[in-house]
Amino acid sequence: MSLREKVEEVIEKEIRPALMKDGGNIALVDVDEKEGVVKVQLLGACQGCPMAMITLTMFVEEHLRSRIPEVKKVVPV
Helix, strand or coil: CCHHHHHHHHHHHHHHHHHHCCCEEEEEEEEECCCCEEEEEEEECCCCCCCHHHHHHHHHHHHHHHHCCCCCEEEEC
């Protein structure tokens, strides 16, 4: 399973449902397999929310890094 497939699975099964509970969503934009950088776009209520960067770093990035050790960083686009 590629890094992108692993990331897609965790986003689909664990991260997206949690964000959707608060009216938000997330889109996977790109995965740099060599650098371990995941690019995402926060959508819905998450878009423009003052807490969006905290959601991105404290929830999305931490969750992906804990589940997939190859993920080094998550950046918004």
